[in-house]
Amino acid sequence: xxxxxxxxxxxxxxxxxxxxxxxxxxxxxxxxxxxxxxxxxxxxxxxxxxxxxxxxxxxxxxxxxxxxxxxxxxxxxxxxxxxxxxxxxxxxxxxxxxxxxxxxxxxxxxxxxxxxxxxxxxxxxxxxxxxxxxxxxxxxxxxxxxxxxxxxxxxxxxxxxxxxxxxxxxxxxxxxxxxxxxxxxxxxxxxxxxxxxxxxxxxxxxxxxxxxxxxxxxxxxxxxxxxxxxxxxxxxxxxxxxxxxxxxxxxxxxxxxxxxxxxxxxxxxxxxxxxxxxxxxxxxxxxxxxxxxxxxxxxxxxxxxxxxxxxxxxxxxxxxxxxxxxxxxxxxxxxxxxxxxxxxxxxxxxxxxxxxxxxxxxxxxxxxxxxxxxxxxxxxxxxxxxxxxxxxxxxxxxxxxxxxxxxxxxxxxxxxxxxxxxxxxxxxxxxxxxxxxxxxxxxxxxxxxxxxxxxxxxxxxxxxxxxxxxxxxxxxxxxxxxxxxxxxxxxxxxxxxxxxxxxxxxxxxxxxxxxxxxxxxxxxxxxxxxxxxxxxxxxxxxxx
Ligand SMILES: Cc1cc2nc3c(=O)[nH]c(=O)nc-3n(C[C@H](O)[C@H](O)[C@H](O)COP(=O)(O)OP(=O)(O)OC[C@H]3O[C@@H](n4cnc5c(N)ncnc54)[C@H](O)[C@@H]3O)c2cc1C
Ligand SMILES: Cc1cc2nc3c(=O)[nH]c(=O)nc-3n(C[C@H](O)[C@H](O)[C@H](O)COP(=O)(O)O)c2cc1C
Numbered sequence: 001x002x003x004x005x006x007x008x009x010x011x012x013x014x015x016x017x018x019x020x021x022x023x024x025x026x027x028x029x030x031x032x033x034x035x036x037x038x039x040x041x042x043x044x045x046x047x048x049x050x051x052x053x054x055x056x057x058x059x060x061x062x063x064x065x066x067x068x069x070x071x072x073x074x075x076x077x078x079x080x081x082x083x084x085x086x087x088x089x090x091x092x093x094x095x096x097x098x099x100x101x102x103x104x105x106x107x108x109x110x111x112x113x114x115x116x117x118x119x120x121x122x123x124x125x126x127x128x129x130x131x132x133x134x135x136x137x138x139x140x141x142x143x144x145x146x147x148x149x150x151x152x153x154x155x156x157x158x159x160x161x162x163x164x165x166x167x168x169x170x171x172x173x174x175x176x177x178x179x180x181x182x183x184x185x186x187x188x189x190x191x192x193x194x195x196x197x198x199x200x201x202x203x204x205x206x207x208x209x210x211x212x213x214x215x216x217x218x219x220x221x222x223x224x225x226x227x228x229x230x231x232x233x234x235x236x237x238x239x240x241x242x243x244x245x246x247x248x249x250x251x252x253x254x255x256x257x258x259x260x261x262x263x264x265x266x267x268x269x270x271x272x273x274x275x276x277x278x279x280x281x282x283x284x285x286x287x288x289x290x291x292x293x294x295x296x297x298x299x300x301x302x303x304x305x306x307x308x309x310x311x312x313x314x315x316x317x318x319x320x321x322x323x324x325x326x327x328x329x330x331x332x333x334x335x336x337x338x339x340x341x342x343x344x345x346x347x348x349x350x351x352x353x354x355x356x357x358x359x360x361x362x363x364x365x366x367x368x369x370x371x372x373x374x375x376x377x378x379x380x381x382x383x384x385x386x387x388x389x390x391x392x393x394x395x396x397x398x399x400x401x402x403x404x405x406x407x408x409x410x411x412x413x414x415x416x417x418x419x420x421x422x423x424x425x426x427x428x429x430x431x432x433x434x435x436x437x438x439x440x441x442x443x444x445x446x447x448x449x450x451x452x453x454x455x456x457x458x459x460x461x462x463x464x465x466x467x468x469x470x471x472x473x474x475x476x477x478x479x480x481x482x483x484x485x486x487x488x489x490x491x492x493x494x495x496x497x498x499x500x501x502x503x504x505x506x507x508x509x510x511x512x513x514x515x516x517x518x519x520x521x522x523x524x525x526x527x528x529x530x531x532x533x534x535x536x537x538x539x540x541x542x543x544x
Contacts, residue, residue: 003025007022007025011023036063038062038063041056043058052093055071055072058075058104061104061107061110062115065107071103078100079096082096106142116456120460123463124488127463131163138483145486147479159486160176160486167184168182169182176517178193179193179482179493181485183226186396186398188270190226191226192225192518194225194227195226195493196496197472198231200232200241201213207249208247208250208252208256209246217260218263218264218267220503221264221267223502223503224505224509226506227271227346229271229348230246230274232246232274233276234278235275235277236331237249237300238303239278239328241281242287244286248275248335248338255342257273257338258341258342261342267521272344272401273347274350275348275350276356277355278355279355279356279358280302280365283295301318303317303319304359305320305366306366306368308367330389332349332386333389333392340395348435349387349402351403352438352441353403353440354440357382357383359441361405362405362414362441364441364444380422387400387402391431400432400433401434402426402433402434402435404437406437407438407439409438409445409446409447413441416457419457420460420461423465433468433469434458434467435470436469436470436471437472449474452473454473455490458472462488462490469490471484475493475494476495480493
C-alpha cells in the first residue's frame with residue numbers, strides 16, 4: 001500500500017471523526033518517503049571538560065514513545081538545578097550525568113519494547129480489537145494495568161469485562177481483575193490465573209515425599225493460587241538431580257503424593273505434577289551445605305543425548321542408546337499412570353533448564369548425528385515421543401503442559417523460531433499449555449534479567465504458534481500479572497520465589513485489589529477481612 005492509499009484507508013476508518021476532512025501524507029512535502037531510519041544514540045560519556053551533552057546528542061529514544069522532547073527538556077532542567085545546587089562545576093556536571101543516565105536508561109528500555117511491538121505487530125493482528133488496543137497502549141511496559149485505570153477507568157473496566165466474558169466468568173457490572181478470571185483447559189477449570197511454579201525442595205527420602213511436602217504444598221493451596229505445581233518429580237532413581245529430589249518411581253510414591261493431592265483438593269484447589277529426568281545435570285549434592293551442587297561421591301551413572309558433561313568437574317554422561325530411550329520413555333509413562341491414580345489434575349513434561357529432554361531440544365547439548373540430532377525436527381523427536389506416550393495414558397479430559405527453555409541465552413543456541421516450532425509440535429501432539437521458561441541449559445548462558453524478563457518469549461510463542469502459554473520469571477506484582485494477561489502475552493502467570501516469601505500471595509493480591517470474589521479459607525476469614533479493611537483505609541488516606 002502506498003502512502004496515498006494508506007491515507008484513503010485511514011480516512012474511511014476514521015470518517016466519523018474527520019467530519020469530511022481529508023488526510024494528508026507528509027511524503028508530499030518531503031518529496032519522497034517519510035520513512036526515517038531511527039539512529040539509536042547511547043553515549044558512554046556525556047561530558048568533556050566544560051562541554052556537556054544533553055537531549056538527542058547524548059541519547060535517543062525511539063519516536064514511537066514520543067519522549068525525545070521530554071527527555072531533552074528534563075535534561076536541561078536538571079542540569080540547571082544541579083549546577084545551582086553543587087559547590088563546584090565538576091560536581092554539578094557529575095550529579096547531572098549520574099541522575100539523568102538512570103532516567104534515560106528506563107525510557108530507552110521502554111522505547112526498545114515499543115519499537116519491537118511495532119516491528120512484530122503481525123503477531124498481534126489476530127487479537128480482539130479491545131485486547132489489541134490494550135496491547136498497543138501497554139507496549140512499552142511503562143503503562144501498566146493500574147496505570148491505565150488512572151488514565152481511562154471506563155476503558156479498563158471494558159477490557160476487564162471483555163476478558164472475564166471471554167474466560168467464561170459470569171457477566172456482572174463488577175468484572176474480576178484478569179488474574180482472578182477462570183481458565184478452562186480441557187475438563188479442568190482453574191478458578192484463577194496465578195500458579196505456584198514448580199520448585200525443588202530437595203527434602204524427599206529416596207524419592208518419597210512426606211510431611212514437609214504436605215505442609216509446603218498444602219500451605220500454598222490454602223493461599224489462593226489457582227493451580228499449585230509440585231516440584232520437578234523424577235521418573236526413576238537415576239533420573240534425580242540430588243538424593244533429596246522427589247520421585248514417582250515406586251507405588252509408595254504414588255500413595256504419598258495422593259495424600260497431598262487429596263489435601264489440596266479438599267481446599268478447593270488444583271494441583272499439577274511436573275515429571276522429569278535430570279539427564280546430565282543429575283547425581284549431585286543438594287544446593288546447600290559445603291559441597292552444594294558438587295558431584296556425588298557415590299552417585300549414579302548419567303545419560304544424555306551426547307557425552308558432554310555439564311561442567312568440567314561434573315560426571316561425563318553416556319550417550320543414550322535406543323534401548324535407553326525406551327527405558328526412559330516407559331518410566332515417564334509409568335509415572336504418568338501413577339499420577340493419574342494419585343488424582344493429579346494436570347501433568348507437565350519438563351523439557352526445560354538443561355535436564356534430559358531439554359538437552360535433546362537444544363543444540364548446545366545435543367551433538368548427535370542420528371535421527372535424534374541436527375535439525376529441530378530431529379532434536380524434537382525423542383521429547384515428542386515421550387510426550388505422545390504419556391498423552392496416550394493420561395485421561396483425555398485432563399490437560400497436559402510442557403515446560404520449555406525458549407532460549408539458551410547464547411548465540412549458538414536455540415533460536416526463537418525453534419521454540420515457536422517446538423511449541424507448535426507439542427500442541428499438535430495434544431499439549432494444552434506451554435510453560436515458557438528460559439535458560440539453565442548451559443553454564444555459558446548470559447541471561448538478560450529484569451522484571452518479567454522471560455515474558456517476551458511467552459508472548460512470541462502464544463501469538464505466533466497460537467497456543468496457550470504460562471509466563472514465568474520475575475513476575476512479582478499484581479500489576480505485572482494483570483498486565484501480562486490482559487495484553488494477551490500469556491494465559492497464566494507462574495510465580496516461584498514470591499510464593500516462597502508469601503504463601504498467601506493470591507489472597508493478599510485480592511485484598512489489595514479490593515476483589516471479593518476470591519474467598520480465603522473459612523478458617524482464615526477474620527484475618528483477610530481485617531487486611532482488606534486496613535488496605536482500603538491506607539488507599540483512602542493516600543501516600544504518606
Ligand atoms: C519524525 C520525528 C518525530 C518525533 N516525534 C516526537 C514526539 O512525538 N514527541 C517527542 O517528545 N519527541 C519526538 N521526536 C524527538 C524530538 O524531536 C527530539 O528528541 C528533540 O527535538 C531533541 O531535542 P534536542 O534539543 O536534543 O535536539 P534538536 O531538537 O535536534 O536540536 C538540536 C539543534 O541544534 C542545531 N545544530 C546542530 N548542529 C549545530 C551546530 N554545529 N551549530 C549550531 N547549531 C547546531 C540543530 O539545527 C537543532 O536546531 C521526534 C523526532 C522525529 C525526527
Ligand atoms: C527454589 C527453587 C526451585 C526450583 N525448582 C524448579 C523445578 O523443580 N522445576 C522447574 O521447572 N523450575 C524450578 N525452578 C524455577 C521456577 O519454577 C521459576 O521458573 C523461576 O524461579 C523463575 O520464577 P520466579 O522469578 O517467580 O522465581 C525453581 C526455582 C526456585 C527458586
